Amino acid sequence: xxxxxxxxxxxxxxxxxxxxxxxxxxxxxxxxxxxxxxxxxxxxxxxxxxxxxxxxxxxxxxxxxxxxxxxxxxxxxxxxxxxxxxxxxxxxxxxxxxxxxxxxxxxxxxxxxxxxxxxxxxxxxxxxxxxxxxxxxxxxxxxxxxxxxxxxxxxxxxxxxxxxxxxxxxxxxxxxxxxxxxxxxxxxxxxxxxxxxxxxxxxxxxxxxxxxxxxxxxxx
Numbered sequence: 001x002x003x004x005x006x007x008x009x010x011x012x013x014x015x016x017x018x019x020x021x022x023x024x025x026x027x028x029x030x031x032x033x034x035x036x037x038x039x040x041x042x043x044x045x046x047x048x049x050x051x052x053x054x055x056x057x058x059x060x061x062x063x064x065x066x067x068x069x070x071x072x073x074x075x076x077x078x079x080x081x082x083x084x085x086x087x088x089x090x091x092x093x094x095x096x097x098x099x100x101x102x103x104x105x106x107x108x109x110x111x112x113x114x115x116x117x118x119x120x121x122x123x124x125x126x127x128x129x130x131x132x133x134x135x136x137x138x139x140x141x142x143x144x145x146x147x148x149x150x151x152x153x154x155x156x157x158x159x160x161x162x163x164x165x166x167x168x169x170x171x172x173x174x175x176x177x178x179x180x181x182x183x184x185x186x187x188x189x190x191x192x193x194x195x196x197x198x199x200x201x202x203x204x205x206x207x208x209x210x211x212x213x214x215x216x217x218x219x220x
Contacts, residue, residue, distance in 0.1 A: 143175060160182075
């Protein structure tokens with residue numbers, strides 16, 4: 001192998017990636033960054049934190065409080081018994097709902113991230129087992145939806161029950177039953193919140209979807 005020739009080629013590659021100001025260099029850098037993050041950095045973080053999903057971008061408003069704790073605690077909710085096929089709810093407040101599930105205001109205020117979090121936030125997770133989960137923890141779990149769910153644990157027995165802080169009740173439908181989250185669906189437990197950074201993923205995913213559908217699903 002000609003070492004001088006190899007050095008010249010490496011210098012050309014280096015110049016192309018870091019110094020050349022062209023659309024081709026920009027595209028290649030994006031592709032390399034994606035490969036590096038997805039296949040090296042992301043799995044490495046997951047290995048350290050003990051979960052296959054170490055970082056999630058919050059894509060819904062189901063954990064938002066939209067104000068201080070006192071205001072949220074008095075927000076409307078739906079109380080009563082229900083199942084997937086038949087709903088029997090009465091109007092109440094979040095306070096009524098949680099107290100009806102044996103969670104007091106004082107207990108809730110001691111829960112992790114007791115003021116919730118917002119759409120667009122990034123949540124860093126750590127590995128979790130059934131035994132390490134407590135009522136009040138925020139977990140990420142798989143469902144029949146196309147994306148993981150990140151909600152708060154409100155009961156734990158043979159299985160786990162969850163609820164989104166902002167939601168008026170637990171979700172029960174054929175794709176997501178929050179009253180029956182089994183151990184094998186657990187992906188991790190919320191650890192650290194980074195505000196707003198998740199909008200990068202949300203906007204990028206929206207752009208990809210926009211391009212894939214020929215701009216039919218664009219929401220600029």
